[in-house]
Amino acid sequence: MEPVKNTTGSKILATFQTPEREVNIESRLQLETYIASADHHAVEAADRREVLSRLAQPQKTLPAKYFYDARGSELFEEICGLPEYYPTRTEAWILDRYAGEIASATGLCELVELGSGSSTKTRALLDSYCNLGGALRYSPIDVSRTILTDSARQLLRDYPTLRVRGAIATYDHALASLPPTDLPSRMLVFLGSSLGNLTPGECDRLFDQVQGFLDAGEYFLLGVDLHKSTAQLEAAYNDSRGVTAEFNLNVLAHLNRRFGANFDRANFEHWAFYNEGDRQIELHLRCLRGHEVTIGDRSITFTEGETIRTEISRKFDVEAVWQQLDRHDLEPINVWRDPQNWFASILSRRRVR
Ligand SMILES: C[S@@+](CC[C@H](N)C(=O)[O-])C[C@H]1O[C@@H](n2cnc3c(N)ncnc32)[C@H](O)[C@@H]1O
Incomplete structure (x- = not known):
């Protein structure tokens, strides 16, 4: 909160007011903890x-x-900026370059992100959906409360038309409980190759949950780290x-x-x-x-x-992931890669029958 200043600019120490911008932020932010x-x-x-x-x-x-407690999330952000840690900057490059194509392919959508963390890379997508016009909606999901709430508030400051519906929840809880959107469609986003943290069996289960979560015609954008030396x-x-x-x-x-x-x-x-x-x-x-x-x-x-x-x-092979999505009724639409072929962003859509 900022101290209110009188017309001569001196501070009235006892009087504090919530700035207008902050009020707007809270009215555009909805946070739910899915563990009642x-x-x-x-x-x-x-x-x-x-x-x-x-x-x-x-x-x-x-x-x-x-x-991912508060300290772990902080350390992960530090890792993302390390010269040796290529995945974050490579995926960011792909999203910066191709987010416009992704938004054109899906049309107006609510973005729902699993394991959103700092939501830094998501900004390229938000910018592109903003350019499409229409309502801008984002539903980040993360187990780490501090990073989710801090980044949601920062996004609301930076995107004045954005509404955020955040869920402090595990992937399991969120995919089973998130309410539908009032926009024409949704795109579930799973970045950072977090899929790679799951065993093949867990990965199959997550794809089952994604299939159950998405309505026919809704989208899934998946970031995967590819084989390399x-x-x-x-x-x-x-x-x-x-x-x-x-x-x-x-x-x-x-x-x-x-x-x-x-x-x-x-x-x-x-x-x-x-x-x-x-x-x-x-x-x-x-x-x-x-x-x-x-x-x-x-x-x-x-x-x-x-x-x-x-x-x-x-570490993944695009063709194998593509086939696995297809087996879960997620029809692959397009894949975008960096020039070194280190990372891929795969867009699929829940099949319309
Ligand atoms: C590797 S970080 C990726 C963050 C961001 N998506 C990115 O690409 O930079 C994984 C994020 O997922 C969250 N996370 C990990 N396991 C989770 C789970 N089972 N359910 C929900 N969030 C989870 C962590 O708190 C963390 O913010």
Whole structure:
């Protein structure tokens, strides 16, 4: 809030007014937390059970969503600007160049974005839909409350005709519960190759959910990171400044806070490599010495050298994704790539029968 100034310009210290622009922002912003408070304890308990069960497997793993508390989202934004991390700037290049074609192909649409984060790349799409004229609507979905609300407010400041309907929710919750749009159509957007964080089985399930979410004739824009050399891939996840290592280790602080665990990050180190057989980057936390960790009343044993796999980032082949979309009744329409063929944006449409 700005202090109100009198006609001579001096501040009237006791009187504060909400600026007109900020009022407009709040009236154009709708935020929903899709984990209703009544369900909250059940959801927390289910998440905790999932974490315990994954940490009880011979290869301990965690879902990628635990990277993203407020600090994790901040670190991810830092990663996006690193010279070694090519995916963000390459996808941004494709969207900056081709967003106009994408908007022309779909016509007026509400943009619904899974895992929206800072929504930085989405701005190219918003600009193009703005140029089409008509109402500008955006529904970001993210588990990370702080980054979603901060970026939604910034977008509302920058796009005076925009309305935002944000959902603090997992992909699962949002795809099952988001209400329909009052615009002629919707385009579900899934950028950053976040699809690569899902196993093939999880990916198939997500496509089932996308198929169920979209009405006939609605669109799906998917960003996928493509196969490339091991050296380039491994450099992107082992940056020289250690930001990715910090991002990886931050998972432990998130688990401590969320589930009352007592992980000590000094007992782990970041490890990332390209698994050529499975065509995926793997992020692990490698245990430096044998020790026990407690999560609530449960105890987990870690031996020296064993790892928790914290993320997979699968690398794709456009033709295979194209066929997989098609099998889910998502008719591929067009694909846009960068000149080096590092990244692709694939537009498909829920088939009209
Ligand atoms: C890799 S970042 C990508 C952010 C942005 N889309 C981009 O391309 O730069 C993944 C984003 O998805 C969110 N996220 C991760 N898992 C999620 C889940 N299961 N449900 C909803 N959001 C999730 C994270 O909080 C994060 O903002």
